[in-house]
Amino acid sequence: MALEERSYWLTTTDFPTTDPALPLPEIIDVAVIGSGFTGLSAARTLAKRGAKVAVLEAETIGWGASSRNGGMVLTGMKLGVNKLISMYGRERTRRMYAASLASIDCVEQIVEEEAIDCEFARSGHLECAYKQKHFDDYERQAEIIEVEFNHKLRVVKSSDLHDEIGSSIYFGGMVDEVSAGCNPARYVAGLARAAIKAGAQVCEHTRVNAIERDSRQGEMGWKISTSRGTPWAHEVFVATSGYTGTATPALQRKIIPIGSFIITTEVLPKALAQEVSPRNRMIYDSKNYLYYFRLTPDRRMLFGGRAAFFPENDQTVRRSADLLRRGMIEVYPQLRDARVEYVWGGTLDFTFDIMPHAGQIDGMYYAIGYAGHGVAMATYQGHKIAEMMAGDQVDNPFVGIAFPGAPFGLYNGKPWFLPLAGAWYKVLDWVR
Numbered sequence: 001m002a003l004e005e006r007s008y009w010l011t012t013t014d015f016p017t018t019d020p021a022l023p024l025p026e027i028i029d030v031a032v033i034g035s036g037f038t039g040l041s042a043a044r045t046l047a048k049r050g051a052k053v054a055v056l057e058a059e060t061i062g063w064g065a066s067s068r069n070g071g072m073v074l075t076g077m078k079l080g081v082n083k084l085i086s087m088y089g090r091e092r093t094r095r096m097y098a099a100s101l102a103s104i105d106c107v108e109q110i111v112e113e114e115a116i117d118c119e120f121a122r123s124g125h126l127e128c129a130y131k132q133k134h135f136d137d138y139e140r141q142a143e144i145i146e147v148e149f150n151h152k153l154r155v156v157k158s159s160d161l162h163d164e165i166g167s168s169i170y171f172g173g174m175v176d177e178v179s180a181g182c183n184p185a186r187y188v189a190g191l192a193r194a195a196i197k198a199g200a201q202v203c204e205h206t207r208v209n210a211i212e213r214d215s216r217q218g219e220m221g222w223k224i225s226t227s228r229g230t231p232w233a234h235e236v237f238v239a240t241s242g243y244t245g246t247a248t249p250a251l252q253r254k255i256i257p258i259g260s261f262i263i264t265t266e267v268l269p270k271a272l273a274q275e276v277s278p279r280n281r282m283i284y285d286s287k288n289y290l291y292y293f294r295l296t297p298d299r300r301m302l303f304g305g306r307a308a309f310f311p312e313n314d315q316t317v318r319r320s321a322d323l324l325r326r327g328m329i330e331v332y333p334q335l336r337d338a339r340v341e342y343v344w345g346g347t348l349d350f351t352f353d354i355m356p357h358a359g360q361i362d363g364m365y366y367a368i369g370y371a372g373h374g375v376a377m378a379t380y381q382g383h384k385i386a387e388m389m390a391g392d393q394v395d396n397p398f399v400g401i402a403f404p405g406a407p408f409g410l411y412n413g414k415p416w417f418l419p420l421a422g423a424w425y426k427v428l429d430w431v432r
Contacts (some may be wrong), residue, residue: 005317007068008264008296008342009185015061016193018204024229025201027216028054030389031224031233032200033208033247036066037374038367039239040191040202041110041382042389047198049390054233055200056226058207062188064243065374068346070262070292070304071187072282073107073180074125075100075151078354078371080137081144087353088401090148095397097149100373103380104180110379111182114197116190118182119297125179125282128161128170134286135172142174151178165283166276167331181282181294184375191379203228208247211236211364222364235389238366239382241374242347250362254405256350260372261320262304263328264296264342265335273299276332291327292372301335303328317345348372352404358385359399365389367398 030046032039035057043053057063077084077100084093111120129135135158142153154175156164161173196202207227214223214232221234238248242257268276277283277295284292293303303324321343329336351357351369358367358381365388367381381398388394405411 005344006342007185007262007344007346008300008302009067009071009183011342012183013067013185013189015189016196016202018061018202020205022201022203024203024206024226024231025052025054026231028052028231028233030054030235030237031056031222031231032237032239034064034239034241034243035061035188035192035202035204036064036239036241037188037191037378038241038382039237040188040195041379042237042239042367042386043195043200043202043382044110044191044198045383045386046389047195047200049386051390053195053200054231055195055202056206056208056224057202057204058227058243060204061192061202062185065241065346065348066188066378067185068262068344069184069260069372069375070282070294070302071182071184071296071375072125072284072292072294073104073120073182073375074282074373075104075176075178075376076373077356078373081141081148085148092397092401094149095395097145097151099380099397100377101151101178103376104178106380106383107182107187107376108180110191110194111187114190114194116187116194118184118186118190120180120182120187121280122178122180123280123282124175124177125284126156126164126173126175126279128165128167128173128283128285130170130286132171138172138174162278164279164281166278166334169331170285175281179282181280182375183297187375211247213363236364237385237389238364238368239378241368241370241378242349244349244368248362248364248366251366251368253411254351254357254403255368256352256411257347258350259320259345260304260348261317261324261345262302262343263321263324263340264303265301265338266341268295268299268301268335268338270299272334272338273301275334276301291331293328293331300341301328301332301338303331317343320345348374352406353402355401356381356398357401357403358396361403
């Protein structure tokens with residue numbers, strides 16, 4: 001039987017319905033482009049402040065990475081703390097790390113305030129060392145993070161790792177108890193309901209084709225050409241992540257869309273689920289071509305990774321299913337007989353410096369570049385940039401940092417170099 005190429009999470013979720021006959025508003029305070037975590041979080045905050053908000057979504061609510069990810073609500077950022085300090089200095093890095101912790105609190109607060117049934121739980125995360133040298137670095141990282149950021153991580157030696165994971169291939173691990181897990185599709189559906197309840201209009205199947213500066217009755221704003229009409233907005237907030245397109249070319253040139261793929265097994269017997277993940281952590285390893293995995297609330301093994309660097313399509317999803325199953329059995333030989341029931345892919349938004357970025361570009365507001373840490377940080381940045389748009393004095397350490405593009409301008413938004421990058425990262429995993 002062919003695998004169902006669909007996010008497992010979608011089978012558990014009912015999304016709010018929107019009225020396709022409802023016309024687009026002619027004039028709005030803020031047009032939010034994209035209905036993922038970033039856009040819906042921003043729309044909720046802005047609408048609660050009294051702004052007239054329209055969320056313009058090319059597909060359906062949460063269609064992109066927001067309903068296709070592993071549901072890991074993680075602390076930290078993609079880069080290590082030493083690298084961050086070398087790039088930004090200690091003071092800004094402290095603020096960045098504090099923001100990464102606050103981002104999880106932000107998700108938890110929204111879930112509680114809006115009564116979103118998304119199985120949010122502070123189960124913690126476990127990073128597994130693929131090589132001994134990676135584990136050696138964990139101890140240095142944990143010490144720096146405790147001293148510099150007053151945040152405690154627990155380093156787990158390989159001899160004790162069986163308490164955390166039922167696999168023998170890793171050289172130790174590092175645990176952060178603050179991280180959480182959730183059902184991301186239920187969460188993004190709940191965010192949409194909260195934004196709509198606050199007064200925002202969510203417009204599905206409304207693709208933005210062009211955004212132009214335009215004045216109306218002497219006031220500067222934006223004319224937004226869409227597949228369903230041309231509304232005018234005082235402000236625009238771009239929240240398109242890995243699906244950033246030609247309507248915002250300045251952002252498109254700074255985003256690398258990279259495919260990430262997931263398989264999900266049948267429901268595992270209780271004893272087997274307990275064996276593979278004794279503490280029900282969010283788990284990932286230290287490779288560049290990393291694996292990330294967890295149990296779903298109904299005891300399936302969800303196993304994902306960069307099986308192919310290209311954005312998702314039917315071919316890369318099918319190829320990735322075989323690669324990921326082999327990877328899952330490498331980590332967990334005891335899952336050799338577990339039937340895989342779901343496979344799907346999504347597109348992540350990497351920047352050239354592998355950092356989140358937010359602020360304004362070409363006069364438009366944006367938040368982007370989560371590199372796989374988007375459940376928490378996207379929610380947080382949507383909220384924080386919305387506060388900035390509302391006139392608040394906001395401490396957001398990701399606003400104003402350098403936002404590099406490709407060297408020599410050799411990138412126009414079409415990632416021709418991804419096969420080379422994928423091969424390079426495989427080499428790095430072998431030699432480092």
